[in-house]
Amino acid sequence: MRALISVYNKEGILEFAKALDDLGYEIVSTGGTAELLSQHGLKVIKVEELTGFPEILGGRVKTLHPTIHAGILYRDWVEGDTLQIQELNIKPIDVVVVNLYPFENKLNQDLTEQELVEFIDIGGPTLLRASAKNFYRVLVVCDPKDYSWVAQKLKSGNLSFQDRKYLAYKAFSLTAYYDALISRALSSLFEIDQLSEHFALPLRLANALRYGENPHQKGWLLLNPLENLGITRSKVLQGKEMSFNNYLDADTCAKLVSEFQKPACVIVKHGNPCGVALGEDLLSAFEKAISTDPESAFGGVVAFNDRVDKALAGKLADMFLEIVVAPEYSQEALEVLSKKKNLRLIQFMGYSYAFDIKKVSGGYLFQEEDTIDYQKLEVVSQRHPTHEEMEDMLFAWKVCKYIKSNAVVIAKDGRTLGIGSGNVSRVDSLRCAISRAVRYGFDLKGSVLASEAFFPFRDSIDLAHSVGISAVIQPGGSIRDKEVIQAVNEHSMCMVFTHTRHFRH
Structure with missing residues (x-):
């Protein structure tokens, strides 16, 4: 032998x-x-x-x-x-x-x-x-x-x-x-940006998950060796084992909060943001974000773009959350949160870009990741936005990018007031967003509206005006853009085109 x-x-x-x-x-x-x-x-x-x-x-x-x-x-x-x-x-x-x-x-x-x-x-x-x-x-x-x-x-x-x-x-x-x-x-x-006819993607098994999206489905976590950053590379500092859905929600949460330079908090539930806010510090951002939709935030995933301190940890410990994501935690914060044995704490250090891959029967759809905010900002209304309106519109636009289509975001003063997601009608998404905002007592006068794709009819503009929304940001590109702009001008609102769509399915 x-x-x-x-x-x-x-x-x-x-x-x-x-x-x-x-x-x-x-x-x-x-x-x-x-x-x-x-x-x-x-x-x-x-x-x-x-x-x-x-x-x-x-x-x-x-x-x-x-x-x-x-x-x-x-x-x-x-x-x-x-x-x-x-x-x-x-x-x-x-x-x-x-x-x-x-x-x-x-x-x-x-x-x-x-x-x-x-x-x-x-x-x-x-x-x-x-x-x-x-x-x-x-x-x-x-x-x-x-x-x-x-x-x-x-x-x-x-x-x-x-x-x-x-x-x-x-x-x-x-x-x-x-x-x-x-x-x-x-x-x-070699700087080759086209796919060859025969394509292979290297993936390495990190571990088997308890199950997939549902308990009857098997699930695994695979690593791309060419991506050194991302949610799969983050450190789980404490808590229960991460699940399939935990990874999906944490990834959305971490990516969105990374879009902001100011102290920010993002809360995600079932893949959709339900509360997003900027603040003077993380604690104020969290309090603003949680007030947007405290009901949906229960059992959600919360992400921050800076160090979690003891005071913030105390607030987090007072509610039921699945995951907290942040780049850093103070020792005092870790001690406070360690009492919540099942709470998963993730240290997230950033992410890199690769392919966005979706399974379809018989194969896969590959695309580049959506990394562009907008091609250009064009004021298409008679009235130009104020500085505050423009700031809020750009904030809402970033949030809209991470919401399942049809997506709309109502925002004011660096916080979301109402989010509409996943409806098959855009105006229905707006109705949902308004309903949530009203339910939690928000005054929508002077707020802004973001839509990740164009408005096919003026009905959304008329509805937005009726509740006090004063400014709208959207990609444009509808055959009825003139009709939509006319509605904006009739209501003395303002509208900005981004010339970039952000469908998310």
Whole structure:
């Protein structure tokens, strides 16, 4: 029996190699791996001794040789294969232990293009693919976490055919991930902004979740190695395990609160903001945001864009929340919130942009993330907005971007007064927003209205005027823009076009 061992990551390899040696496997190895094993008293055949050909090109070519790959790909159930390897004096290889050059780790180092490509493994993936293809006869091990249980099963003679299939599956998964990682990293490095016909996205399993969106659905958290920031990279400082829906809500909350420079608070429930406010400090922002819709805020996710202190923590501890998101917490705040054992505290350090991906039957929809606020601001009404109206409109516009369509936001003095989301009619979304604002006692006189897409009719403008809304911001682009602008002018309101739509589905 013969085992080939060639690993970059040497963790656990010595113990595994000794286990194979004890079981009677002849060990073939390369370079630094062979040197390590030899230093610890294991008898090792170097690859060049086996092939009669030295490592060349600075180690770029080590195992790419017929003696190695025929030994791996040999099918003992095919008579012709048996005759050929006997004629060529090639001995079968039964176990292959390989891991790959750390291309992923090197991406975060300040390497030149030429230095980086040297960490693209060629021989390793070839060995893994060949071994995994021939799993009927060859055992392939690519993950150091598998060394222990594989060794135990080999010793006891209990390694099953299903185990071989599982290990082959892991090997193919690793090489697919590795190649996808290289492809996406090089597309960025080479400044290629178009997708190739054959596209792969590298994803690494972080952990299995308790369930998916609903208890009957399985769920997993996957990491994109090319995004170093984001909700998946945040630290969960305390509380229950994060769920599928927790991640969705926390991500929306954290992204929206990051849009603001002033102290800000965002409250999200079921993927939609239900209260957003700016303040002199985080405490005042929180109190304003919570008053927008205290009923919806119950059991919600709250995010801040600055350090949570003891006073704010005390307010948070007085209500039922699922998650608090912030870039930092004072020690006193952590002590106060630690009494809420189930409350999840997340330290969020920012986010990066990648693809926005949505599943449809038979495939996926890919798009760039929505990163633009507006193309330009154009006052289209006879009356120009005041400074205060413009500030409130820009605030409401940012909030509107994160609300499910059809989305409208009523705001005043740096806070939302009413939010309408997810209705199939835009005017119905406005009715919902007004209803919420009235329910909680807000005077809408002098408030502003934001809509993430154009108004198809003047009915929303007439309704907005009837409750005291004085300014409107929207993308424009309707065939009835003139009719809508006319309504604005009739009511002495003002309107700003952004020329940018923010549908969210």
